[in-house]
Amino acid sequence: xxxxxxxxxxxxHIKSILFDGGGKILRQKKCATPLTKEKCGSVxxxxxxxxxxxxxxxxxxxxxxxxxxxxxxTGMAEAGLVINRKTGEALTDILPWFDQRxxxxxxxxxxxxxxxxxxxxxxxxxxxxxxxxxxWLLKKQKLDTETALWLSVCDYVAYRLTGGRxxxxxxxxxxxxxxxxxxxxxxxERIEAYGLRTENFPEVVPSGRSFGHxxxxxxxxxxxxxxxxxxxxxxxxxxxxxxxAGTSETYVGILPEEEVKKIFGFPRDSGLLYxxxxxxxxxxxxxxxxxxxxxxxxxxxxxxxxxSYEEMxxxxxxxxxxxxxxxxxxxxxxxxAPWYRADMKGALIGITERHDGIRILxxxxxxxxxxxxxxxxxxxxxxxxxxxxxxCAGGAVHNRAMMHMKADxxxxxxxxxxxxxxxxxGAAALFLFRNEGEATAEDFLAGLLSSRQEYQPDEACxxxxxxxxxxxxxxxxxxxxxxxxx
Numbered sequence: 402x403x404x405x406x407x408x409x410x411x412x413x414h415i416k417s418i419l420f421d422g423g424g425k426i427l428r429q430k431k432c433a434t435p436l437t438k439e440k441c442g443s444v445x446x447x448x449x450x451x452x453x454x455x456x457x458x459x460x461x462x463x464x465x466x467x468x469x470x471x472x473x474x475t476g477m478a479e480a481g482l483v484i485n486r487k488t489g490e491a492l493t494d495i496l497p498w499f500d501q502r503x504x505x506x507x508x509x510x511x512x513x514x515x516x517x518x519x520x521x522x523x524x525x526x527x528x529x530x531x532x533x534x535x536x537w538l539l540k541k542q543k544l545d546t547e548t549a550l551w552l553s554v555c556d557y558v559a560y561r562l563t564g565g566r567x568x569x570x571x572x573x574x575x576x577x578x579x580x581x582x583x584x585x586x587x588x589x590e591r592i593e594a595y596g597l598r599t600e601n602f603p604e605v606v607p608s609g610r611s612f613g614h615x616x617x618x619x620x621x622x623x624x625x626x627x628x629x630x631x632x633x634x635x636x637x638x639x640x641x642x643x644x645x646a647g648t649s650e651t652y653v654g655i656l657p658e659e660e661v662k663k664i665f666g667f668p669r670d671s672g673l674l675y676x677x678x679x680x681x682x683x684x685x686x687x688x689x690x691x692x693x694x695x696x697x698x699x700x701x702x703x704x705x706x707x708x709s710y711e712e713m714x715x716x717x718x719x720x721x722x723x724x725x726x727x728x729x730x731x732x733x734x735x736x737x738a739p740w741y742r743a744d745m746k747g748a749l750i751g752i753t754e755r756h757d758g759i760r761i762l763x764x765x766x767x768x769x770x771x772x773x774x775x776x777x778x779x780x781x782x783x784x785x786x787x788x789x790x791x792x793c794a795g796g797a798v799h800n801r802a803m804m805h806m807k808a809d810x811x812x813x814x815x816x817x818x819x820x821x822x823x824x825x826x827g828a829a830a831l832f833l834f835r836n837e838g839e840a841t842a843e844d845f846l847a848g849l850l851s852s853r854q855e856y857q858p859d860e861a862c863x864x865x866x867x868x869x870x871x872x873x874x875x876x877x878x879x880x881x882x883x884x885x886x887x
Contacts, residue, residue, distance in 0.1 A: 404469045405832060405845075406461050406618075407825040408454060409626060410434070410476030410554050412497070412648040413693075413796075415450070417457040418825045419464060422841070424848040428464045429822075430457040437494075441541075442502045445495035447482060450554065451561050458562070462616065471611060471619040472562065473832035475629040475824055476555045478576040479529045483538050484557070486550035486600070489565050493542060495554050496534045499690075499734055503533035504743055516669060521581040521588060523667045523675030523683075525741035531577035536595060551577065551602055555622060562620050563613025570608040571677040572624035577602065582677050583666060608679035609835035619836065623828035624679045627651040627686070632679050633827030634792045634818065636846055642780070642788055644807075644815075645824070646797035649737075650692030650769070652776055654786060656683040671783040672739025679831055685784060687776035691733040691747070692769050693796060698733060699762050710799070716759045717766075717802035722809070723862045724869050725760055727751045729768025730881055738776050746887055750877060766803050767866075770810035771874040777811060790814040792853075794823030801856075809862040810870070817854045 403422035409415070411434060418429040435449045458472065479498035484491045496502075507528040510518070515526040524530070535551040538544065552560060553573040560567060574580040574587070579595075579602070581588045587599045606612050608628075611619035623629050631643035631653040643653045656675065661667065661683050667675040678684040691698075700708045728750040735743035749764065756764070780786035791813050797803055798817045808815045820826065826846070834842035 404465050404467075405829045406458065406469050406472045407623070407829040407832075408458065408472065408474045408476070408558065409822075409825050409828070410450070410454070410474070410558055411626065412477050412499070413697075415453050415457065416822065416825065417454075417461055418822060418829070419461040419469070420826075420829050420845070422845060424820070424826065424845045426822075428461055430460060432457070436497065442500040443497055445480065445497060445554065447491050447494055447557065450495065451558070454558050454561070458615065462618070469618050471621060471832045471836060472615055473609065473621050473623045473828040474555050474559055475623040475626045475828040476558075478553065478573055478625045479531055479534070481531050481534055481551055481553040482557060483535065483544060483549050484552060484560075485548045486567065487548050491557070492544055492549070493538045495557070496538065498529050501528055501734075501743070503537045504528040506533040506536055507743070518578070518591070519669050520666055521583060522575065522578055523582055524575070524578060525674065526578075527741060528743055532579050532595065535577075535601075546597060546601065549601055556603060559613070559620055559622050562615040566613035567603045568606050568612050568622065569603045570622040570624045570679075571605055572608055572628050572679060573622065574602070574605045575676045576625070580605075582675070582683075583661075585677070607681065607835065609831035611832070611836055621832050621835070623831045626824045627653055628679050628684060629827035629831060630794045630824040631655075631684065631827070633823055633830050633846060634794055636830070636842075638792075642786065642791045644773075644791050644793040644795075646692060646793060646795035648693040648697070650689040650773070650795070650797070652687045652773065652780070652791070654685050654780070654784070656685045656784070658682055660784075668783050672741075672779055673783065674738065680834075685780070687739075687780060688737040689731060689769060689772050689776070690735065690737040691731045694733055695729075695731050695765050695769060699765055704758075713759075713762065714800050714802060717763060717800070720759065720763055720802070722805065722859060724865050725756075725763045725767060726753070727756065727761065727764025727767065728771070728869075728873055728877055729765045730878060731765075731769050731772055732881075739779055740882060742882070744885065745881065746884070748877070748881055763802075763806075766806055767810065768874075770807050771870050773807070774811055774870055775875065775878070788813060790816050792816050792818070794818060804856045808856040808858040810866045812858050812863040812867065814858065815856040817856070819854060820848060
């Protein structure tokens, strides 16, 4: 029986699934991604990550009657570490994508420089990108630039699985901020301006293409987790929108290559991100960085005792449908699209004595959807995206109350695949697509694409939310954008 393993190295969890050729889950593993707090910030211990990955992979391999067709790796994009490219020795631990110790480095770039860089990267300047983490580690640990090599966390996992093969894929390379996505190569001039060389970065191979083996099993990098989810969910809907809702949340669509050529690149003033899609084309992306993070902040930091997901979801469903009277601005780690302001602070406005804890949580969820509605208006303006539905995947889909609010506030039908773990499905499907052909990928994705749960917007609620969005959320967001120094 044909099988394939997909690994997801996520911000919150490390997950792995053994699929059969028809997309059925045969066995799965899940473990919290261990995060260690240090004086300068937080790190993932590389050996802890590798131990979890190896244990999960070996367990799934042991469950197979025959050798799996492949191991496909996806996960968070900007997190990474430095190794010695000549000896293979890991020199640092893994800096998380959200760690802000690199903020000062990013702020050295002028707005004019950032505009020029956008033309080749499709990205807005941010402390999150790999180049800043690389530079910070080089300086902090006084590493030799002659032998230093930057790897994303997923690159590193592939490196360990394959016994030393040093590769990345275009989607991870793009998030270093020194990769020319239109030319499909490392930006030699910009890299040298940082005192580095292209040899300080791994070779780039197509997303999903195998380049090494683990215990005789082909290994591939499927790419950025949000894009893997989009690959699977938009496989038969190239004009659709995939909402990948995890710790951060992204709205991803496929950008036709002819559109990119027509405008000689990407529209700089849209407030969106762009880059290489896992199938070789391009994507547009609108992001809410502190989406799931906002829920975790509420569950763990605003409670005397951590609130379980089950209790949280049960209580939310008991509340009345429609606006709850609060405005939450989800900028716990700064704002992503459309302004990309690391200095932006979140806010919760409109509290009265009738707002108990669960109503405040509802307000937080509404704020996430208001931010998403803002981004959807930008998609319509710049790329003519006028949809009746959005396909949602990720941990948030288990929160039915949130899905109802999403449908009402976006005033769109929200469709949710009946199968879970769309990111891992997409990673496995991409491996099969790239290495065994389109027909094999079609067979695998049939279950993912056939049955879906739907949430329909309530007309009265949608109108009420539209009023709050136009008269409350957008005007206050503009005010928040002008506040500095806090």
